[in-house]
Amino acid sequence: MGPRLCEICNETQSKYKCPACLVPYCSVICFKKHKEIPCAKPVPSEEKSTADPESHLERPLNVEEPGNVLQKLQLEAIAPDPESPVERPLNVEEPADVVQKLQLEAIASSSEIRDALKDENLQKIICNIDGSPDAENELDKAMGVEVFRIFTDKILSNINL
Template sequence: MFCVTCQVPTNKYKCPTCLESYCSLNCYKKHKEADCESKQSLNTPTSEVSHIEEPTLHEPFSTKDTVPRKKLEMLKDCAALHRLLCNPHLRNLLKEIDVTPDAWKAMKAAMQEPLFLEFADECLKVVEPQVADDCN
């Protein structure tokens, strides 16, 4: 990925409107001054914009480990996850994992954090309840 403004290689930040990558606050400000538009609104009629899925939720390469979308959506109603996500350290850890070029390495490191393990366990209780129950 390259910064949309200065073309420096980066994967640090993404514009919330158009999802283009940028490397710094200055580049973001320049990008916003250039009338940044949502990619969704450029390619889709306005009546359909509200029905578009978030890009990170697509399942382009399903495997035996892919969690079905309906189960993923159940996560948003889990009170224990909401409580855990109030922790800024956990949120920062999740953001780092999301933007790292080596996700496997980042996940391996995160699994050393008790807070992340608690988060992962709560997620598993929702998406694979029978497996989580068998482990207790």
């Protein structure tokens, strides 16, 4: 199945899919237009689930709270039985550095990022950062690992930074 056309503007190749209903869209503008009318998660057909046993890997994320998008994405892709995360305060020096809801949705709906998360080495690195009491130090160490640098580049390019 090749690239799809944005179903909102019908002019540009879609880069993203709505996390709720999987409608392909090309930009934030089209996503906002799409969200003007509530959408719903498609009901999986019996055919698809029995024909393709791995069809669950590409299921959409239905996230009520935007702050949970990355956490849910990590938990789904990394660990079926996740350990409890380390509690630490969220300190942001520059509020403009906080990732916005649409950016989180773009990350969560990116097949490129989902595919990258299948790498076991990357999974271990992310778990080490997430489970560390000194996450900032672990993050600095992870930036020295090529697979993690490539992953972060994919995220940044996905959110247009």
